Amino acid sequence: xxxxxxxxxxxxxxxxxxxxxxxxxxxxxxxxxxxxxxxxxxxxxxxxxxxxxxxxxxxxxxxxxxxxxxxxxxxxxxxxxxxxxxxxxxxxxxxxxxxxxxxxxxxxxxxxxxxxxxxxxxxxxxxxxxxxxxxxxxxxxxxxxxxxxxxxxxxxxxxxxxxxxxxxxxxxxxxxxxxxxxxxxxxxxxxxxxxxxxxxxxxxxxxxxxxxxxxxxxxxxxxxxxxxxxxxxxxxxxxxxxxxxxxxxxxxxxxxxxxxxxxxxxxxxxxxxxxxxxxxxxxxxxxxxxxxxxxxxxxxxxxxxxxxxxxxxxxxxxxxxxxxxxxxxxxxxxxxxxxxxxxxxxxxxxxxxxxxxxxxxxxxxxxxxxxxxxxxxxxxxxxxxxxxxxxx
Ligand code: ATP
Ligand code: MG
Numbered sequence: 385x386x387x388x389x390x391x392x393x394x395x396x397x398x399x400x401x402x403x404x405x406x407x408x409x410x411x412x413x414x415x416x417x418x419x420x421x422x423x424x425x426x427x428x429x430x431x432x433x434x435x436x437x438x439x440x441x442x443x444x445x446x447x448x449x450x451x452x453x454x455x456x457x458x459x460x461x462x463x464x465x466x467x468x469x470x471x472x473x474x475x476x477x478x479x480x481x482x483x484x485x486x487x488x489x490x491x492x493x494x495x496x497x498x499x500x501x502x503x504x505x506x507x508x509x510x511x512x513x514x515x516x517x518x519x520x521x522x523x524x525x526x527x528x529x530x531x532x533x534x535x536x537x538x539x540x541x542x543x544x545x546x547x548x549x550x551x552x553x554x555x556x557x558x559x560x561x562x563x564x565x566x567x568x569x570x571x572x573x574x575x576x577x578x579x580x581x582x583x584x585x586x587x588x589x590x591x592x593x594x595x596x597x598x599x600x601x602x603x604x605x606x607x608x609x610x611x612x613x614x615x616x617x618x619x620x621x622x623x624x625x626x627x628x629x630x631x632x633x634x635x636x637x638x639x640x641x642x643x644x645x646x647x648x649x650x651x652x653x654x655x656x657x658x659x660x661x662x663x664x665x666x667x668x669x670x671x672x673x674x675x676x677x678x679x680x681x682x683x684x685x686x687x688x689x690x691x692x693x694x695x696x697x698x699x700x701x702x703x704x705x706x707x708x709x710x711x712x713x714x715x716x717x718x719x720x721x722x723x724x725x726x727x728x729x730x731x732x733x734x735x736x737x738x739x740x741x742x743x744x745x746x747x748x749x750x751x752x753x754x755x756x757x758x759x760x761x762x763x764x765x766x767x768x769x770x771x772x773x774x775x776x
Contacts, residue, residue: 401591401595401627401628409451411444411579411583412448412576415444415448416451419574420455422435423452424457427461432569433537433569434569434571434572436547436572438573438574439576439577441551441740442621443576444579445576458513461510462510462512464513464515465485466515467516469518469519469522470521472521480493480497483501488500505536505543511545512543513544514547516533516549519549520550531566534546534548535568578619579619581614584613584620587620591624597631600631600634601631604644605644605647609627609630609651612651626651630646630647671731671761674708674724675727677765678704679728679759681703683756688776695748697725697744697746722741725741733755733756733759734748735750
């Protein structure tokens, strides 16, 4: 019985750790306050405004902005139009998406949508909070669109604030000066630096506390984990993922107390490909279940597609979701899926092209089926999946 209780405890803890939503965001108080005062000022002073948010992946940009969507200043004053540009197939579709979210029914032609949006902005309307997330995706496709949208706040009588979020740092260096030179209204800048060691440790402790399992994770183990991730990238997704894996590992032990060695074992496994190349069965660290399914999804797609045809992250994600549904497993969302892909990549199993991974990034398989077999807990899973063409 005690063990059962403990089991369900773990279940909650693990889901809390990969839950995108969180009620508090330690380390982001300053940025959230900047966003809030930016929006309040627009409402109070009626001045046109835009903002450019930058910062590397996993620094809480999206979640910080989302946390404000339920705040008074936003719910009382704004009509929220949130577009994730990484999810849009072609840059032109951004106008269609915005028109759809503004409920400007009718056209599916981008030019007509643009005209309809601009007409709407000139007419009397509730303030619009337009958030373009992952704009780097858009800018490489068609930068003119970005300049045009950032000009919208200057349209006479328009009542719109535009917030663009960019993920890659090098893009900020390239895109921002271009944007600044093309548009009349200079955007306010807000930077999200990588999380520091103590911020990461805070985030992890907070999540563990909420899950009621802070007892099993000693402070020195959290400090070690946070220090390693901070020196690597400061990406909180990695930090939470490693935390989950350490807990999963501890769950298999009788004495459910985490020691520094457990953290090191997971970190070495995640960040060194050498152990992944060690094919001695005894030593080969198996993949966590969801990562197994990602690799199986990829092998299934490969088994039925032409060699020359590139495979995208989005395609693997779609098949992965079907596999999860079939197996009654709750699939993770796209951002978690991308983190899993990165973890698989660090083991040298796949390669994802491009720095800023999104739905359209290409995935290349580096291992063959036999090598994959060695890192699966249950080889039958792969056989079943490869035989089920309905998953495609
Ligand atoms: P990307 O550039 O890849 O889009 P991002 O900066 O938008 O990354 P988020 O999606 O906001 O990153 O955050 C990644 C994950 O980390 C989310 O699941 C989020 O809930 C969690 N997270 C981020 N910052 C914090 C924080 N300060 N406290 C708790 N959880 C956090
Ligand atoms: Mg984001």
